[in-house]
Amino acid sequence: MIATLPTLNWQQQLTYLRTIFAVLFKEKTALENITPIRKKALLAAAEAVAQDPGFINRKEVFDDYGLPHDVYQLRQLAK
Structure with missing residues (x-):
């Protein structure tokens, strides 16, 4: 995924992001x-946002x- x-x-990215984030980032820690x-x-996620600057909306x-x-910020967080 x-x-x-x-x-x-x-639209597909949003669905995938919701699923990925729910699994990997559901806990605050x-x-x-x-x-x-x-x-x-x-x-x-950073690459997807970079491809579509309107994604911020x-x-x-x-x-x-x-x-x-x-x-x-996403790339920095990944470091």
């Missing part, structure tokens, strides 16, 4: 422990999990 995220249209799979998800899915919706 994560690998295909950047290749999807924005998830951002304190960036595992390799979480890193991969953050970088894929649909940032609610990021807000629901306390994740930034900015490309730079």
Whole structure:
């Protein structure tokens, strides 16, 4: 799912992001422990946002999990 995220249209991306974030970032402490799979998800989300700057208008899915919706911030979090 994560690998295909950047290749999807924005509606599919939202569905995938909701699913990915629900699994990987449901706990508030998830951002304190960036595992390799979480890193991969953050970088894929950053790529999806970079491809569609209007995506910011649909940032609610990021807000629901306390994740930034900015490309730079997502990449920094993944480091």
